[in-house]
Amino acid sequence: MVAAAGAGLLVGPADIDVWSVLAAMGDALPFIEINHGLTEVEHTVLFEIRFPRVVLGGLVGAILAVAGAAYQGVFRNALADPYLLGVAAGAGLGATVAFASSGDSGFIAPLAFAGGLVAVAVTYSLGRSVGGRTTTSLILAGVAVAAFATAIQTYLLQRNVETLREVYSWILGRLVTVGWGEVLTLLPYAVVASAVLLGTRRLLDVLGIGDEEASALGLNVGRVRWIVVIAATLATAAAVSVSGLIGFVGIIVPHTVRIFFGWSYRVIVPLSLLFGAAFLMFADVAARTIVSPAELPIGVVTAFFGAPFFVLVLRTMKGSG
Amino acid sequence: MRRTAIAAVLLLAATACAADTTTSTTAEPAQEFPVTVEADNGSVIIEMRPEAIISLSSTATEMLFDIGAGAQVIAVDDQSNYPQAAPMTDLSGFTPNLEAILSFQPDLVIVFFDPGDLIAGLEAAGVPVLSQGSAFTVDDLYRQIEALGKATGNVEGAVASNTAIQAGLEAAVTTSGDFGEGVTYYHEISSDFYTATSSTFFGEIYGLFGMENIADPADADGSAFGFPQISSEFIVTSDPEIIFLANVFYGESAETVSLRPGWSVMTAVRNGHIAELDSDVASRGGPRIVEFAESISNALAEFASG
Secondary structure, eight states: HHHHHHHHHHHHHOOOHHHHHHHHHHHSTOOOOOOOOHHHHHHHHIIIIIIHHHHHHHHHHHHHHHHHHHHHHTOOTTTTOOOTHHHHHHHHHHHHHHHHTOOOOOOEEEEEEHHHHHHHHHHHHHHHHHHTTTTHHHHHHHHHHHHHHHHHHHHHHHHHHGHHHHHHHTTOOOOOTTHHHHHOHHHHHHHHHHHHHHHHHHHHHHTOOOOOHHTOOOOOHHHHHHHHHHHHHHHHHHHHHHHHHOOSHHHHHHHHHHHOSSHHHHHHHHHHHHHHHHHHHHHHHHHHHHTTTOOHHHHHHHHHHHHHHHHHHHHHHHHHO | OOOHHHHHHHHHHHHHHHHHHHHSSSSOOOOOSSSSEEEETTEEEEEEEOOOOOEEEEHHHHHHHHHHHGGGGEEEEOOOSTTTSOOOSSSSSSSOOOOHHHHHOOEEEEEEESSSSEEEEHHHHTTOOEEOOOOOOOOHHHHHHHHHHHHTTTTTHHHHHHHHHHHHHHHHHHTTHHHTTEEEEEEEEETOOBBBOOHHHHHHHHHTTTTTTTGGGGGGTTTTOOOOBBBBHHHHOOOOOOEEEEEGGGGOOOOHHHEEEEGSSSHHHHOEEEOOOTTTTTOOTTTTHHHHHHHHHHHHHHHHHH
16 A cells, blocks of 8 residues: 555656655655755645545545445445445436536535435335345345436436536546545545444454344344444445546455455455555556556546456466465 | 439529529529538438528537528527527437427438437438538538538528638737747646647647647547546646636636646646636537637737736
8 A cells, every 4th residue: 555655646747756756755744854856836746636636546445445345244245335225326316417407516526425325325215115124125225226316317418418528537437636625525434434344343244144143142233234334335425426436446355355365354344445545546546647648537447457457366366275 | 314313403504594694683693402512421412402401510500500591490409509599499419309300390400420320310201411520620610611501502601601710710810920829728628637639620720829739748649539638737737828718618717727726836827827718619610710719819918918
């Protein structure tokens, strides 16, 4: 993760040499003054554009990976990802409404956030009303809600074709426009969610043996599940609202951790947090350097590099284990 | 068969000429139909002077009214918001419905692309279709206007339009003198930094002023068709002298731009050289490119005065 952050800070279309970056970083620490030799423009690029982008990439990656791990634990489903309960579709709908109704980019994040939360709330109440407490009914409710939200979104897009490109670009994920403002918005969610999920990681192991067995051990299954889902969902919705839909991180990172470090959530949750952050920071480095000075959508990068890497990991482990 | 058709055309031409000589007082000589017009969908034969035109392209709508074919237009799509006289309907050029279009009983339909089998469907119903995509060069624009003139029987109107556009562009460039020579600029299409390079239609206009586009290295091989997405970091370090906003319609302004993280150090932001363009004018390759060129000229005048 340190390496990823380092690469993220050092590499970019603006040609700033390595020592200057390090010197400037040192200079920014209290009580230390180093002559970094950067012009004002370079200094601004580093601290107001590149730095927040790296930090935000780390936060979003950490959130998506840890939320994915939590969902996989709670639902005992290897394919669960942070978007399972309709967060992505709901947030996508919210963002589309924002683009189509006003075009004012200030509304995108709040509406995406609200859309994501409403979608999950509907999923949850539907799932409970249909099938009691089984996880299958919840997942199916998520599928239905996502399909419904996507249908409305598609309709809105057809009616407001001029917004198509903007929405599409948002769906592919974007860290291009971020500054410290987005970092500050996201930080509280990231901290609270990480704390909750780290705190409940042992309970996820207990849940893993089955609802009835866990109840027999004195665990309030419903409540644990509820707390974990709320924490993961809030954080995911917040992440999605600032960065768009970045796919694949929530599935690939926890599974990679699982393959290398075992099946206990006591390990998976914290490591997913770290590796998720590192993975997305690296992906963002790729997004802004491969076709520099042009940009690639980060969602494309995560899937393009994530998918083959994941297959490779699976194959290697099968061969050796 | 073909020979008889040619003979018929010649005969028609002859009679039309004959008619002309007798009524030489009419301002515009009646143009002979049928005509064959070149468009993106090949050579299109139009049998009669169209009197019920539908335009599903906002750019073509502006051209039609400019060349004097406005009275022949019975319906335009939901994006054709200029000129005001254009009979806007809820027809869509992006997701067109064949039945809805045919219900207007058009005798010529103009589209900017074929989303599926629209052109085939209209032709099957006996309605000629002209497809004119976005112009890539100013010459494309002149050819499109010329084609519309021929197709609608307004050849002279089209010539007049093209002459006026050419004169307008020249006037704008002349007014600016050499203010624009070597001035660097960034043309913003969207707030996530999609831009247009020199190789695009709009880039060509900036080029008339001798201006230099900061985004050219981002699409050197043309793989983004002249519309790459670039990074904030790149824009700030390239430090363009003037920023042009083609996305004012989407809530961007000189103010929102200057508030973006890190952008306050840019020369253009510090000196207030951020030009807000009309989003429609800056996205349609139609007669209003003269207005576009005039906004560039104004921005350059401001730039030159400090």
